[in-house]
Amino acid sequence: METQTPTSKHSPLLKSCSNGSFRLRSPSLNSLRLRRIFDLFDSNHDSFITIEEITRALTLLGLDANASDLDTMIKSYVHPGNVGLTYEDFVTLHRSINDLFFGMDDVEEAVGSKEEQEEGDLNEAFKVFDENGDGFISAAELQLVLGKLGFTEAIEMGRVKMMISSVDLNHDGCVDFSEFKDMMRVLQ
Incomplete structure (x- = not known):
């Protein structure tokens, strides 16, 4: 090997x-x-x-x-x-x-700041959900990723939209990187 x-x-x-x-x-x-x-x-x-x-x-x-x-x-x-x-x-x-x-x-x-590392890690995580690379996580993209991971929440679009709306601070129907960062920091 x-x-x-x-x-x-x-x-x-x-x-x-x-x-x-x-x-x-x-x-x-x-x-x-x-x-x-x-x-x-x-x-x-x-x-x-x-x-x-x-x-x-x-x-x-x-x-x-x-x-x-x-x-x-x-x-x-x-x-x-x-x-x-x-x-x-x-x-x-x-x-x-x-x-x-x-x-x-x-x-x-170690030369870079902890904040820079965290930002980079969050950016990589965001890209997993942002399937089309447009800078936003839509309900359809979230549903697709949840489905790939086997979450039952992916079956109902209504539940997926509720998940989006719970972190969608500007109420545009999508999660942008800023909203995603806020959500992830709350989960830590």
Whole structure:
């Protein structure tokens, strides 16, 4: 298996189909957010994430995962007798990937301010929802992303519109980056 140096911008396991970058690390990614990610990947809600569940989730997010490399990496974090990763295993895996692939970025980014890092992370998150790149998240775009992630809220457009209106401060029917930032900071 070919290894990559920590300065590499792309993991050999994960490749973005849309914008060429996928970062698992974020300075503002707290345990609540990591738990939400775990719960999203745990599609059968058995408190374990299997290789199949991770592969399916990454595919739904538009990421191409090398199944063999993914299997090898993840198995080393699964405790004997378990069918997959527990939440604690998932946290350990997350930290290891962060250290391996983004450790040098942390040194380089330490020069920049924490606010700049947070702004960049929020911008990347916003782009996930802004499917057409117009600078706004519409109800249709939110519905599409929620559907890809398997949220039942995606079935009813009325619920999606309520989600939009709850953060749409200027009442234009869309969420702009400023509104998205405000919403994310409240969730932290």
